[in-house]
Amino acid sequence: MKHLNLFLFSISGILLAVLLFSPSIIEKRSYNTSESLTVNREQLNNNKAEKIPEKLQLIQKANYSLGQTAFDKEKILSLNTALDHFLEKADLKHESLIITRATPNIIKELVVWQVQFMSSTTDISGSFVYDESSEKILQLEYFGIHPYSNGNEKQLITIYLDYLKIEAHQEKKTQQVTTIKLKNDYDIAFYIAPKVILLNFPQENDYLNE
Incomplete structure (x- = not known):
């Protein structure tokens, strides 16, 4: 007993x-x-006080892990919607785009998605980095025909800064590279050429050194 x-x-x-x-x-x-x-849910609702300029700098210096596409249909749909929303705002082609890879990464306390995409009907392809907390695209690589290679590159830069709700304090242009200085001396680089758009890319990027 x-x-x-x-x-x-x-x-x-x-x-x-x-x-x-x-x-x-x-x-x-x-x-x-x-x-x-x-990923802990608290991390997914990560530091919303983190400002966009600081996030842009973190993304520039990040080393992303290579993983398989996350099998989360709702997340893939939301990423596709975010991409469509920005491309439409920027007057860039976004018909029949397909997410081919979406990998979550944690950079300090910032939770982002490294996403690759392509079109099933055109030659459009590229990648972008999506921030969970701000629900913004912090970096974009876009390959394909676009309307910003005839001296109107600044129009796309203005659209992107407006999308992020940040302001440029200074601007420097060298050939097809435009560097925007934000407050706190943060720099973001843009490379816009025929069939290539890079938004917020490190200046040591191969395209920027050609």
């Missing part, structure tokens, strides 16, 4: 532990990547 009481007491302890710790376990959500990256 004594052993039975000890056994029942042990079972009760285990059940109590499960009840206490299960909420924290439920609060975690996993994305399918090659590294089985697990």
